[in-house]
Amino acid sequence: MILRRCDANYISDVERANTFNSVQTLYFTTGEATNDGKIITLGDSGGPVVSKINGKIVGITTGINGTIRGRGMFLPITSFLGFIHDPKSVKPLPHSLTPNEAKFIADIAVPGKFLTVTKEAYANADEDFQIRSNAIILSETEILTCAHNVHGAPYVYVIVNKLSDNPTKIKVTEDQIEIHEKLSGFAFDVAKITLKEPLEFSENVGSIDLVQEDYKLNDPSEIVSVYGDMTLDGTERTRRFDIKYLNSAICESKLGDRFDANQLMCYTLDESMGTPFTFGGPMVSKKNNKLVGMTIFRFPDKPVIFQPIVPLLDWIRKPRVRCNQRRRI
Template identity: 75%
Template sequence: MNLLHGLFSVLFIVEFSELQGKHGFFSQALLKGEVIETMSQAKFVAGIHAPNHPNDARRKTRICTAFILSKTEIITNAHCVYDAPYVYVVAGAKVVSDANQKIKIKVEKENFACHPYYNYLIVGAFDIVKITLKTPLEFSDTVGSIELVDKDYKLNDPSEVVTAYGYGVLNNIGPLILRRCDANYMSDVERPNTFNISQTLYFTTGEATNDGEIITPGDSGGPVVSKTNGKIVGITTSINGTIGGRGAFLPITPFLDFIRDPKSVKPIPPPLKPNEAKFIADIMVPGKFLTAYKNDLADVDENFQLKFNAIILSETEILTCAKSVLGAPYVYVTVNKLSSNAKEIKVTEDQIEIHEKYASSGMTFGIAKITLQEPLEFNDNVGKIHLVDKDYKMNDPSEMVTVYGDMIMHGTMRTRRYDTKYLDGTICKSKLGAVFDANHLMCYILDESMGTPFTFGGPMISKKNNKLVGMTIFHLPGKPIIFQPIAPLLDWIRKPKVRRHQRRRI
């Protein structure tokens, strides 16, 4: 697997793999939704009323569907309750918008447990919330609970039928009457090419009928039930998740631990503050100039850009990966990257110097130095990192180092840092094989709780002397991360820039 393929695998597959599994599905057909005649047929379905947002009069009351897990537990979409100070849970009602509901319980915001990875800007992903009722429901012929499927349950039989429930309107005409519809699903292999790879958390239940879309306002958060075992297998996400007339649903099995105990899922660690990453910069490279990846990027749009990390050495010197800038007539350097005052600087090829021993087919000596024409203004959020001494040797396996860089964790990319130990070269060689040159490179093991690295060129800093000892340059999923030790390259880094045409062609 080459580097670029690894990068995109990291972004779109690795971070979703734990929740995705084999649960991405498209349906073959959706039958016309039928109105529930009596709530005894769907007593586990509830409605959600969220009020207007107090700071936005344009926001209408949100109506969503939910399902009842127990007398005190309700499950629905996180976007149904997001930023709402309270909601009403309606149970035992065929028409959720009726003013006179027999069971209508007010639930305050502190009783919402949204999935910690939910982000309202990313439609559908981790879109689940558990609502806890202080006043238990009274179960009856029209109000009851439903079970969840087991953790090892897989939707892998295309002949299996599921039933979706929701209070969605048809053709945007009310009232919001509870309906259900049956459908088969389509396997991953059969799903159309129009499916967005970033939405592999979803499966669908069919195509729209002439009587209305499949997913309409009010359906969000509704249960998807297996007709084989009568248990919950999915949850409707949102109308924004529909693709080509199909509805999007979230498989429930990856969220069983969260549903049983929301606190069992640790929140995503916060990103670094601007002053904590003052010596880190970004390199934005137009895709059409990424000659080192020409085979991978043959068909990319000319506006496509790939981002790499970089290290600020002084007011005029930036260090980054050679492969990121190779062959580019210009790139953009961004400093103060984590603040609202980020500054972007265009750098042309005459300001870029690549190590003369670097070969695009390998990784050794994969280092480049950028010399800025205008010095940076150092402040609380922009500064330099000091280089390690020339006689420094990485030969103490107990030494801790801090790695900085852009990491992806559960679909969110942020600048992070984590502490680790570097490995002996023989261990790196045994784990990485021919791709690793033990004479010039070293490696470290990724702490998966911090995410997966997406961009390279980030610094490795010794915790013993707080100086730059390495730069991350390569990673394959499931393998140790390769870094370039800095001490052997100090003479090259410190020498004055060679004033000659630097562009290489391959």
């Protein structure tokens, strides 16, 4: 066993996405062939990664997945400076939302079983088993959610003020559900529900404002909030998760043909904060608190797919299509 130095170079985000999983807090590098063709080997974990420019430590060798295809995996030290200087500064889990904080968020409960595939969804009337997903309150009579959450169901329940002690449960039949006419895979995987009776807005029930037509959600520095239910200590809580934009090239490399960069966005969540497990919920800009997108889907170990709201604005605002004019998918 001989201690050696290995010089390595940083590889691009796209190549990294093609090679490794979607963890965003890792450096991935190539380097000279040592240790039988590997850069790092068993026992190297915890060692230093040092800049050859200034001799300072810039990372820590990690053994999270060993070495893949002869490439090293290293944690950047800048991600942990706060922890190093103050161990008590570890980022806490997001807090549970109060009813007022979640006033524009609703639940969709689908009785029976259904497939989360947009063209094959179905449900039966088994009241003892209900699939839950998120939804967004647009107005007193309009609810937005994913098409794959409700498509094919003979009826669903819209649950409003779900975090309070007295939530409202409204039965919605198939004729009140309109699927977006451009539905194709995960693009435009949205449905609008029209309620027969208007909701009664209050301190804990209200609508969310929409962004304008010229809004562009492609700034890597912009932070948005997404919402989802997370189980912590055996209790399911609705929480907020703050995330940043992820380059579309990485999304395409990770999701392949399932991701349409012209119509969709994707983000990778901070796994240490937990992840939302329900879809159809809002993506809200932290700059102006307006609705900018909707959570669509997530594959295991893949970025989360989001539908931008801007391409939906005309469809959301237009009068509801009558039942006999609805397109069947």
